[in-house]
Amino acid sequence: MKKSKIELVKDLFSHIEYGNMDMVTECLSDDFMFSGPTQDPVDKKQFVELHSALRSALPDWSFNPVNVEEHDNVVTLKVHITGTHLREMNIPSLGIFSAPPSYKHISLPEEKVEVGFDGDLISSLNIEKVPSGGMQGILSQLGISQRETTRA
Numbered sequence: 001m002k003k004s005k006i007e008l009v010k011d012l013f014s015h016i017e018y019g020n021m022d023m024v025t026e027c028l029s030d031d032f033m034f035s036g037p038t039q040d041p042v043d044k045k046q047f048v049e050l051h052s053a054l055r056s057a058l059p060d061w062s063f064n065p066v067n068v069e070e071h072d073n074v075v076t077l078k079v080h081i082t083g084t085h086l087r088e089m090n091i092p093s094l095g096i097f098s099a100p101p102s103y104k105h106i107s108l109p110e111e112k113v114e115v116g117f118d119g120d121l122i123s124s125l126n127i128e129k130v131p132s133g134g135m136q137g138i139l140s141q142l143g144i145s146q147r148e149t150t151r152a
Helices: 005-017 022-027 046-058 134-142
Strands: 027-037 066-071 072-078 082-084 089-091 094-101 105-107 109-118 121-127
Touching: 005 022, 005 066, 005 072, 005 121, 022 027, 022 046, 022 066, 027 046, 027 094, 046 089, 105 134
Parallel strands: 027 121
Antiparallel strands: 066 072, 072 109, 082 105, 089 094, 109 121
16 A cells, blocks of 8 residues: 555654664655755765764654645654764764764754655655754754864
């Protein structure tokens, strides 16, 4: 039985939360683009690497999705990301190298998400930029300064 677009989005978030990155890759189209939480948009490979690193460093990572709705080939929802920094964080693509566990809990503000599709694959994930949200919100709550996250 064919899954609804809402089920596909819930599957993607669930795969990320459980660290099943092979399944994350299968949910995304080859031309997938992710924008909002990072300074620049990222492609499929970068998205999987970013979320693999985040899930590894914050093993209780959760999107906490609410208000999930489907309209014409687009799913909209809100997320309230939470997690605890229990392991070293390494995200070379963002200049983060060996940030030791802070044991701090993060709780980002609610962010609006819009998910686009190409058939049964997710082709875009756009997250509203909000103050104290995105990667800068995560790094700020973990006490990782910009100086520590860039290569010398």
